[in-house]
Amino acid sequence: MSNFWSYVIRRAWQSLTILLGVSIVVFGLMHLSGDPIRLLAPIDTTAEELEAIRKLHGLDRPLPVQYWNFLSGVLRGDFGKSLRSGENALHLALERVPATARLALTALAFSLIVALPFGVLAAVKRNTWIDRTVMGAALIGQSMPVFWLGILLILVFAVNLGVLPATGTRAGWRSLILPGITLGMFNMARTARLLRSELLEVLQAEYIMTARAKGMSARVVLWRHAFRNAVIPLVTLIGLDLGALLAGSVITETIFAWPGIGRLSVNAIYGRDYPVVQAAVLVVASIYVIINFLVDLSYAFLNPRVNLS
């Protein structure tokens, strides 16, 4: 077996172990955090009636038995039914993934479209007012709390100017702009700052001086030689960012009433809807693990110095 395939198998096995760990943690934390039936039943439900409902949901059994039932169900693709709606928990989680993915990809696209040119500009115009302005703006972008930025954008562009929708998805692609910017702002600022420092480092390298000495134009040196090498670490960052954006858009989804998996998870956690929380967390964890896996693979391909074994 080649190094590549043994690496793939080893990473797949590691990923499964991680997901098993995640399942134990999420199961344990949820079941220790409160009684879902008491939260859902009307206030005047008697103790006997509550116990009867718990029994029907299997919540009266010992925790290890419940975990085993859960895990064996997961292996069959059955995450159970929502305690709140009776619907298939995995289906509820999966149907939210596209909305979250749209938002995460928009945020990533926004962050790259802005960060790449401004990162390069700051590096090229190092120590000038342009550099200081761009990096100052990046620092502000990185420091702004998401909930504050989100509300601010809504007030300016939806309430005062009336050019973009405040919340929801009903306005099609226009609905994506404000939440996309809000979610992508931190990544945009960080990517710009990282690109600037990488580019500055590369621009000092000997092969750049060689290229200049050969009489190449500044433009060719920058884009063909310096930028390409400076951007390598960004590939890893972009992959990890995408995972983080998919998993970490809870606040943005809440502010903009975006129907993603983050909001589903939060609602399910508040309602102690164990099956839905477990399904949502495992879906997000799986996406994260897969993206990480692909990033590692791509990095190994892109950089021959990385040894797969």
Added chain:
Amino acid sequence: MLKKQTMFPLVYVLIAAMVLVGCVAQPAPSAAGQQADGQEAMEAEKELVIVQGTEPWTMDMQWVTAQVIVNVGNHIQQTLLDYDHSMTLQPNLAVSWEQIEPTVWQYKLREGVEFSNGEPLNAEQVKFSFDRVMAPESDSMRKGETRYVSSVEIVDDLTVNFHTNGIIPLFDLYVTAKFPIVPQGYITEHGSEHFASNPVGTGPYVLEEWVKDDHITLRKNPNYWGDEPEIDVLTFRTVPDIASRVATLLAGEADIATDLQPATVQEVENREDLSVVSRPGMRSVFLLFNTKIDTPVTDRRVRQAINYAVDKDAIIANILDGFGKKLEGQVLSEEYWGYQAALEAYPYDPDKAKELLAEAGYPDGFDLRIVSPRGRYMMDAEISQAVAGQLKDVGINATVDTLEWGVFSEEQYSHEGGPVFLLGYMTVPDAARMLSIWHSTHPNDQHPDARFDELSDAAINETDVEARREIVKEAVEYFREDAPVVFLHQQYILWGVHDRVQNFAPFPDGRLKIDASIDVTGDR
């Protein structure tokens, strides 16, 4: 190096793909969404957009009851009886009802009513609806509500007899005013899981589209048995964040925003085209004492002292900006049968409080822990803090623990926590039903008291109306005297409404119901 070179275009391909997926690959706008974009369609069709703070998680109202679910669901599914704005029972799917024997209630159904899928409403459907929840294998959270029913008997096509477990004087109020009637054929054919997302009922609207966590669109039911609604399309949107919800209203994207906070009222009122609709609701907010653990609050004098030490008027004026109505020594509002108009609140009297504390053996006060939710009731954590501050003035060193609702509930139901919890209760509008929550057999009760149990049992079971009135009066007065709670206020219903909405008013129980009397004029 060759591989590195191939990477550069890859970055641009990635960006292009993201832009493409992010901005273009949208789901097709919903039918209602398209209408929102098209001015002509707007003019042709009347749409009312309501933003709520919580997403309904099911449309099977027989499974669970919650305000946000009822607000949407009661336009689709209906009950045998209904409340009017004064919370008096009115005919709905049943045209008449009476207690024909001590343990038998007979309901006559409305003739000619059909579910939106064409199934007729008849006695069989009513029996099916109750049997579905009462079945041993049913895990409906509303099972407890059917505890008074022993069986449902079909007398004829349009007549049903409910056989009750014992004599239940207010069976109609307790059971049939909130319990939806569902279509047997549809549920049998498609199953409960399908029904939860695709409900069918006898109501004035039918479900057109439900994009989970985003919006629910209801369209006028062409075969509705009652008065035809003026509004063609009802759209319910969920915007959980209060600032975003208000912004959605201010941006002209909604007609009604529910559950405002006092701090957001001014922002809405500043706009000429928006109004704040408010009224005292039926939810009573109070501090519950747990006397099951050994703390000073096991002493009645201490509980009374705390009632004297809390300045309810100041809390309503300063924290709720006036959006609260003081509870008059009872956990009831005037909509409840058995409300005691002559009863008065404990006055704010710190000297009297100190006197009682000294009498109880705590002249120097004591430490007291108040457990409070945050965001469950209007300004709940802030109210708890204010109470703690006021108690310090009489020597009680009160501290507040603010807990997430699930953790809060876990502590409350452990019966070993507190000893003080900030809570808000609302039940069907009957004093005996509300007070029964303090019966020692109830899972919520934290203050068992033999005398109160006797009064509560008698109030629930007494069949003679006048005798019942007297017992309830005694029970409510005893409750005030015994003070198992600190009486605070009735929570207000506080909504932002666009002026183009005509004749709209919320119900005292916080329900939203768009009927034929409500209309919209002009644009947002």
